[in-house]
Amino acid sequence: MSEFLPANASNDEPLNNQDDQPGQDAGGEGANASSMQRLLTEALRVSMCRAPRWDGLPASPGLVAGLMILYLLTHIALQRVMIIGPAQFYWQVFASGWFYFAALAWGCYRLRPVRLEAQETHLGKAGTSMAPDASHLFTLALAQDLVLNVALLSFSAVLVRAGWYDLSGFSLRMQWLVYLAPSILALCIQLLFLWRAGDRRKPGMLVVVVVMLIALGLDASTRSMNFWYPRQPAKSSEDATDKSPEITQEIFEQQTALLTKKLADIQPQRPGTIDLYSLTFAPYGEENVFLNETSMVSQVMAQRFDAQGRSLQLANNPGTMTSLPWATPLNLQRAIAHIATRMDVNEDILFMHLSSHGASDGELSAGMWPLTIKPVTPADLKQWLDDAGVKYRVISISACYAGNWVAPLSDANTLVMTASDADHTSYGCGSKSDLTFFGRAMYDEQLRKQTLSFEAAHAAARPIIKQREEVAGKSDGYSNPQIAVGEQIRARLKLLEQRLQAQKPAQAGDVAAIKTEP
Template identity: 50%
Template structure:
């Protein structure tokens, strides 16, 4: 009994050392995915286990009794079965595609993550960034980036395209606009909407614009979470979710001084505080506690995108502030008529004291006459 306790204590120490070593190896990247039969797995996991089994078998077998020898044989047999099980090929389980989802999507194309599509993306991004025109001396230019990272619903792709069109037609951004879109239908047209591509687009715009004079416009459209994360989906591609602090860091690193940021997403009011600043205008489709509306599979545009851009800025005004104020009333009425049951989305706005002058200069250049 005394020897058994010593063997058990020795095994506990070995397991503790093995566990700590395994955790450190995983942290350092020593283990590779599915490399369960590699030398590293044997060293950190199998060796202590085999050592413990052999120690117990030696202990039982050396006692001389029949019962002890049977116990030793059982230990060895169990170990052999375990080893044979581990030697079997590793196979992971993946959920099958839901046919009901496919039927609901109708004729929407499905994204196939092929080698050709992957290799084409860097070239497409470089080409689109290369098409952006440089700033014009003495002219307040507006550079526009739209970001639609949620591929499962076409409403975000449509809103990205609509907002980009309004910016080009009404704010003279033609040749200074880039769309980043996750959608199977735009794979060959626009770069993917990933945080890394957004960072590259912001950096390219910063190099082309006069950062003391020009303005960067960003429109983000997707589902939103209370935590401030902007939903991203483009299966089977894995896309990280953008946060307001990550966006602010991108803009700060690029040295963008004048910023107009528009977020069309649920709970987007949570983006207001992290992004607000003296040289920044932030507009959201909702406050931090309510959902926005119109982001379903059957929607053409979100309620915010339609009222703010497709109606107000397209035909009524060149003032973002006036358009947002008018859109609030329209959105409230439409949400009530649609039966939105979780309260008014309550779109928010934050205007920095310094950027107002830049926007006034832009509006003066563009003229107050509405072009239809």
């Protein structure tokens, strides 16, 4: 901490200008428990926007080290509390996240470069709440950061444990606002403290505010890794989603080759035969339910709708990075364009199933940290289908508020069906679910076993979903799955159904159980 001393001060000079008072421990390297208690008590006061009291406040390298250790221990403990169930510790995080502390140390020196005694005659009464020097300011600021961190993480942990921290129903912008709100509140409290404890020169304070905001923005935008990640039972070594996957250059190169191979494997159309091509899309990679569902749907299309060899899965999941192409907007656009070259766009049908969390504005959640993936919108999907020239379309959206997709995609040549209307959430998309309620009823039970009609399956699934949601205690009302069917696609699907029935497809008992593609 010697870098915080004024030029005219010796390194042997005590940091506390009150350290000769009885009962006060300025703290050298051996700061004791009473010093830490005094410091944390004052940190609690300034965290409640009270003016700091510097009289007898200790500051030393030992205290700074102790506060950093306390910060890390409490951060690790509270992050673990926020995960329900088994979790895996990720020790590599110790090497990240230090920019904010560096910015805080710089800001303290920027605001209090010299001891208070040198400015007492200039400051007068206003100097009573100002820090003696940068070392005292940084020590108390660090203690305040510890108090604020414990308070905000504890509050978040309570929300998580009570099941009130599900942001999947909000738009991406609202999710960011909720995510950043506690950090912004803490920063405002800390900046108020720094203003009171600094030299109160507006230009200098403005620079500190800008730097601290940049530090907060960098921390939020880079989405710092957590110490803990949920440990989920895995069906195989590839299914583990304990922590963020390691995405290397080799993975990127494999993904490029994998997409090329999967596209090349798609079989061409058969002249005079109405073929169904299947394309599934699971863009949210932090829960297995979406991969499970799209894998199941892909199997049903292959085994019941004669789409074997004409199916493609796009998925984001740590367990399939070497077996399935990523579910990104560009990959989806390329897949649609390529499939259009393999099918007869004026005769065949393209079936698409998109499964993810959904927001109130219809946006589907996308991502698999550390990948940043832009969500696909209804306008995007319609544009890509139009550009590819695909005429007959069956589009299935399994997500909350999926009804927002119906109107933008509907036309005479399109069937659009969704797991919910535009005002309600769907159900069964949590980390403990194998399939969503919609996916299970619509595809696993109806189309797999009962019917080859999408309309009939949807009509039969609706009351089943409603009854299961009521039993499960869904609090925001019936999801109300939607469907819109154009006259031209209805006729085309009827012809497909007749062909499939004439082929006498395998019985339901012959269909393989749900599994994730290896």
